[in-house]
Amino acid sequence: MQLARVVGTVVSTAKNPELIGRKLLIVQTLDAYQKPVGKPFVALDSVGCGVGELVFWCRGKEASFPFPDWDTPTDCTIVGIVDSVFVDDSRKRSL
Amino acid sequence: MILARIIGTVVATRKDPRLEGRKLLLVRPVKLDGSDDSGFLVAVDTVGAGYREQVIVVSGSSARLAHGMKDFPIDAAIVGIVDTVEVDNME
Numbered sequence: 001m002q003l004a005r006v007v008g009t010v011v012s013t014a015k016n017p018e019l020i021g022r023k024l025l026i027v028q029t030l031d032a033y034q035k036p037v038g039k040p041f042v043a044l045d046s047v048g049c050g051v052g053e054l055v056f057w058c059r060g061k062e063a064s065f066p067f068p069d070w071d072t073p074t075d076c077t078i079v080g081i082v083d084s085v086f087v088d089d090s091r092k093r094s095l
Numbered sequence: 096m097i098l099a100r101i102i103g104t105v106v107a108t109r110k111d112p113r114l115e116g117r118k119l120l121l122v123r124p125v126k127l128d129g130s131d132d133s134g135f136l137v138a139v140d141t142v143g144a145g146y147r148e149q150v151i152v153v154s155g156s157s158a159r160l161a162h163g164m165k166d167f168p169i170d171a172a173i174v175g176i177v178d179t180v181e182v183d184n185m186e
Contacts (some may be wrong), residue, residue: 008127010098012151014142015175016162024096024151024175026127026182042096042151051183061156070136073164073174075157076096090143 001058003082009015010042013090018072021073025049032087043076054069055083098177099152100126100145107136113167118146120173122152127182138171139164151175 008026012019023045029038034054046066055078057063063077064070064079105119118122124132129149136152142159144150153161154171161172 008180009153010180011178012175013178014144015142015151016164018160021177026180038126039097039132042098044096059155064157064160071160073157073161073172074096075153075154075155 001056001079002029003032003034003054003056003085004038004043004078005034005036006049006053006055006078007040008051016073018067019044019074022067022072025051025052027055027076027078030086034085042078043078044074045078047077047078047081049081054085055081056080096151096153097124098127098149098180099136099138099173100129100131100149101146101173102135103146111168114134114169122150122171124152125149126155127180129180134172138173139167139169141172142174142176142185144173144176149177149180151177 004027010024027043028040057078099122101122158172
């Protein structure tokens with residue numbers, strides 16, 4: 001799973017029937033210090049989060065597990081909204 | 096899932112029988128502003144997308160979960176046509 005910030009939304013009318021009613025969000029992966037790393041992805045929402053929130057998402061086949069029958073075609077799903085992150089600062093200094 | 100733009104079609108006569116009748120499209124990943132990103136993908140269409148349309152592509156084993164693709168030998172499927180993308184300030 002990856003820490004990420006929700007940075008936007010995607011609207012799609014013509015889509016797979018299993019995706020109807022699902023929220024598509026753009027997530028930007030972050031490192032432990034919440035700096036953006038890598039490319040943004042389109043993720044499906046399973047927890048009811050919104051733009052600007054800090055979340056974590058999972059990729060791969062497991063991304064479809066939060067949804068009924070595990071048959072939703074997604075490889076990137078937001079599975080949690082982050083309340084707080086603690087990072088040991090002594091490690092940051094040594095990096 | 097990634098955003099991509101359809102840049103062409105792929106025609107194949109000899110292929111896995113399960114792929115017969117399926118539309119194979121060549122897609123190029125795009126950035127959030129719509130400009131081209133690196134790489135190309137061959138993806139199976141499941142929504143009736145066409146040339147130059149911006150789409151949502153699912154890759155990996157999840158592609159087999161796309162509508163009508165159960166147990167198909169694919170690892171990239173187009174699952175939606177993008178109407179709009181709205182991006183908040185990246186900071």
